[in-house]
Amino acid sequence: MAGFSLPCFAAETAGTAAHQTEGDPATDMARAIPARHETSGSVTVGGKAISYRAVAGTLIVHPQGWDDSDGVIAARTGVKPDVKPDAKADDSNPDATAAIFYVAYFKKDAKAEDRPITFVYNGGPGSATVWLHMGAFGPRRIVTMNDTHDPAAPYKLVNNDSSLLDVSDLVFIDAPGTGFGRVTGKDRKKAFWGVDADGRAFANFITQFLAVYGRYNSPKFLFGESYGTMRSAVVVNDLQNDDNIDFNGVILLSQILSYDNDVDEPRMNPGNDQPYVLALPTYAATAWYHHRLPAHTGALRPLLNEVEKFASTDYLLALQQGSDLSVDRRRVIAEKLHDYTGLPVDYILRANLRIDGGEFEKTLQGDSDMTTGRLDTRFSGPTLDPMSESSEYDPQSSALSSAYVSAFNDYSRKVLGFGQGQTYVPGINIEWETKHAVPGMEHSDGAPNVMPDLAYAMKTNPTLKVMLNAGFYDLATPYYEGIYEMKHVPIPEKLRSNIEFAQYESGHMVYANEAALKQLHDNVAGFIRRSSGGVEAGSH
The missing domain is CATH 3.40.50.1820 (Alpha/Beta hydrolase fold, catalytic domain)
Structure with a gap:
């Protein structure tokens, strides 16, 4: 899961301090x-x-x-x-x-x-x-x-x-x-x-x-x-x-x-269409899970095989044509994307066949004011701003984070015997x-x-x-x-x-x-x- 981090310095065993250097x-x-x-x-x-x-x-690490x-x-x-x-950040021995x-x-x-x-x-x-x-x-x-x-x-x-x-x-x-x-x-x-x-x-x-x-x-x-x-x-x-x-x-x-290959904001890197291609099978799996694909009611894996083939052939070729893609061909691709994503054809056309992750998460269930998860698209949550273009939070992260962090804080102190008086x-x-x-x-x-x-x-x-x-x-x-x-x-x-x-x-x-x-x-x-x-x- 996405997250964040920092390290630290240690004594020899719980409750005892190692040799200290004054001023360090x-x-x-x-x-x-x-x-x-x-x-x-x-x-x-x-x-x-x-x-x-x-x-x-803890173990001590130096750069x-x-x-x-x-x-x-x-x-x-x-x-x-x-x-x-006396080590300084700008000398030969980083501090x-x-x-x-x-x-x-x-x-x-x-x-x-x-x-x-x-x-x-x-x-x-x-x-x-x-x-x-x-x-x-x-x-x-x-x-x-x-x-x-x-x-x-x-x-x-x-x-x-x-x-x-x-x-x-x-x-x-x-x-x-x-x-x-x-x-x-x-x-x-x-x-x-x-x-x-x-x-x-x-x-x-x-x-x-x-x-x-x-x-x-x-x-x-x-x-x-x-x-x-x-x-x-x-x-x-x-x-x-x-x-x-x-x-x-x-x-x-x-x-x-x-x-x-990140699909979060590929528009910041125009000319690279690969993220849209690689995310399409996940869009299809997500739409299938939330029953947004009336034409695909069978098993998931056969659908994904079909979408992977389309993504790496017709869809990729269409995106690579850029402004040379004809109006008729553009609509054919948009209709196929609608079949695989559940998104409206007009929306796909306005997006120039390119929908990033945040837009998909906001739009897939937007008609019910629900935002789809990012880390796990099986999850959904109330949309924070119905007028926003992209999702503004991740329902899966909100759904699970408290349980994981609370459980570890309790487990570490009561079972592992580590962390008393400290912040995790x-x-x-x-x-x-x-x-x-x-x-x-x-x-x-x-x-x-x-x-x-x-x-x-x-x-x-x-x-x-x-x-x-x-x-x-x-x-x-x-x-x-x-x-x-x-x-x-x-x-x-x-x-x-x-x-x-x-x-x-x-x-x-x-x-x-x-x-x-x-x-x-x-x-x-x-x-x-x-x-x-x-x-x-x-x-x-």
Whole structure:
């Protein structure tokens, strides 16, 4: 789910403070934040009880270019840097520092080398990982409504039969500045909040985690959702080619690797018609779900096959003609779009055959003053302004956010024993640096595209497996967009078999649909088993 984030500095264990350096803002912050707290628990998956130990804590991360040659102080929970009190943002040793919050679950009585480990994070950019933690793969799951707004508290946490602890240890990572983590330093925006800076921060965290917990020889996986998929492409490339740590697999959920394919505001990039093409199958799925397609009353998948073909042929060719498209042909395409979207023909013609995501969400059910969801188009909510051109909020986000955030705040303090006296930050609004250093090239100033990063990682490690998961009802990152991107990742044909695809009758947060969550678990668990280098995940 979209969200926001910040990191932080830590003491050694709950209630104790590590060595402090007077006048150091990083260690000043550490006084208030325990480095970690351990608890034990059990989860039942597939009828089998799994005992685990849980660790909630922080690890300290510095930006690229930070010089640790003066030495570091090792702590049981991580690495405590010897931050120079006189470090300045504009000298050769950046003063920004982050303490990244995480929750890790380790199966008890399992050998590290026999047990895969999966690093899990949401996106945003600027989101904590409360969504995947409490909705998808943690040992406890929040119960929410399927496609309507949840009632206010009390909320219900249940045993998560779809937790991935049956096949892998799990590390849920909150982005710098979110969760119980914090950042400090005058240059913190430049240091942590951008495509490349964020990637290095996560890569730094992961290398530290592998060292602290002795997991270098475990099968290793990344699981990213939404912007987390873009992060994964950067991180896996950084880890493999800068840090010499090969990964077994990268699992992507609700993918966007190129922002040029974003359907939210493609009018800001005229001449690029690809977003309209890639969003059309999701428009059709949404209209079908809300019974706006009287001519299509059968199953969803055959309809989508038909729409995908039309989108990538007749519709694409029509858009590419631009002003050369004849009036008659324009109307033929508009009528076909009406058949697949339920939108009025006159509206489609006035939009020049190009409807962006916000316009579709506002218009599809506009006759009943209802706005359709963005993250999950199965959701609807009252329209805020009937005269607006586009949707002004996301009914799905409004429907679920309170349940997730409230449940985690309660769970963290009462079960994990972490967070007393602190504020949990589920997300932050930040200016994100989109410049990106494509492997082998200089920084690009346009919309970020990390398809080359994933390709580079797959080519330099030909054993790396990739799995793409997507929901049919996702307009934040339409499923057909992910398919298109993955089929255009520039890799040799012989590596194409390393990529798997799976779609679900759900939205951006596939796991918000309980049936889809079960399918997601089974597919991801199978992928981890197949990609673990002979280790029988979950058997130890």
